[in-house]
Amino acid sequence: MIWLNVLHMNPVWSLVVLAAASLEYLMPELSRPGVAFSVTVDPEFRRSPRHARIVRYYRRGVLISAFGGLLVAFGAVNGLEGWDGPAAFCAQYVIFLIAFLCARAATLPHRVQPSETREADLSRREPPAVLAILVIAPLITMAAVLFWTYSNWQQIPDPYPIHWGFDGQPDLWIERTPMHVYGVLGLLGGIAALLAFFGYGFLFWARRNSGAQHARYSFPAVWIALFLGAEYFVAASATLPLGLDIRPLELIVLAILTASSLYLIVIGPVGGQSARRPGDQTPDEAWKFGIFYFNPRDAALFVEKRFGLGWTINFGQARAWVLIALALAPLGFGFAFVMSIAS
């Protein structure tokens, strides 16, 4: 019975489903004026009754997606055996995607030619090199932890906790075996390296638009702070074999992450782009399904998303595929590792 499962549902995944749906609900408001559902439109179109109607239908779809996701999280689908959470997330995302693609199809007839004008401010300088050190520092810390672990194996508690519940008590322990200890470190190292790659990419390989809007909202700076915060969080978690109580540090990093996320949601990508011309300095044809950016002629590895917060990868570049391979490797390793612990 579904109503019984409410008491036993996974609260984290239910919150994830609700948070994702809430963001998706707000997304039409957060998109920049010259773009609607990833289609270049006249900024006036965004104020038209036609657009309001499309948004209304889209939001109904998002509400249905949240409902569907929660149903799965509550155990409405049999046979998932512990995978209710990820399945709930996937169900919500698929229904949202259908709503988005329908809204995009309804917006396409109102498409206008995007501006072909591009700007670059030659007086702007690259971010200082010290920021690169800030990105790399957690990786160096993790390498030091790896060295310490190797040199002081006997000092590692056996078993030691790797996860804490909401009550602050450890709820997952692992034995002091090379596979477990180095497995956790490898997994965290892979995730941190990926976050570092993104952080570095946002700093040095992403398009920075000229114009006062950028400086006013500091949108990229907050986004970078979010990724760096996550990287430091992961690096702090990697010090677990040292037996240090890192919870206060993690709480600080979590507070920074939450504040950055809320700031980004409130400000939205509108701050990151000039609203003077239709479009966002990217051609419509390069946006596959309105989500994936594929433009081999664009030197930027990261461009701002048309629908959603933050940046997306330019899949038209070979470097993007290296990044995807880097992303899949720790994820694959992590999945295999978690399965081995579970068994």
Add this chain to the structure above:
Amino acid sequence: MGSSKKVIRIDLSSPVPVYRQIADQIRAMLVAREFSPGERLPTVRQVAVDLGVNHNTVAEAYRNLAEEGWLSLERGRGALVVSRTTPSPSPKVRSAFGQRLRDLIAQVRAAGVSPQAIRSEFEEAATALLGREGKGSAR
């Protein structure tokens, strides 16, 4: 001068090649002394990323300016503005300039721009680019 914004704008729909648009605008800034010798221009990669064009396009523009003696190119570190001695123009250059000017005036006049507007545009451009040296220079 050093801290003011130096924005270049390109139009991808223009018949003028993008590398020429970039080189022309940077040259105009250099002539107007918006960059002093010893100042560094952003790297090719950075400009290409900001403009959303290929690296080679920006590299071509930088190479043209380096060949004209405006820039010294350093791999990975951008382009250094160098002090450049103005060459004495050959009769061929002056004649080509006159021809281009006449063609341009005819073109904009045919498009309906008034003679007063043409004069004022020329004066404005000359003042912006040539400044104090605009008047009384050798002919």
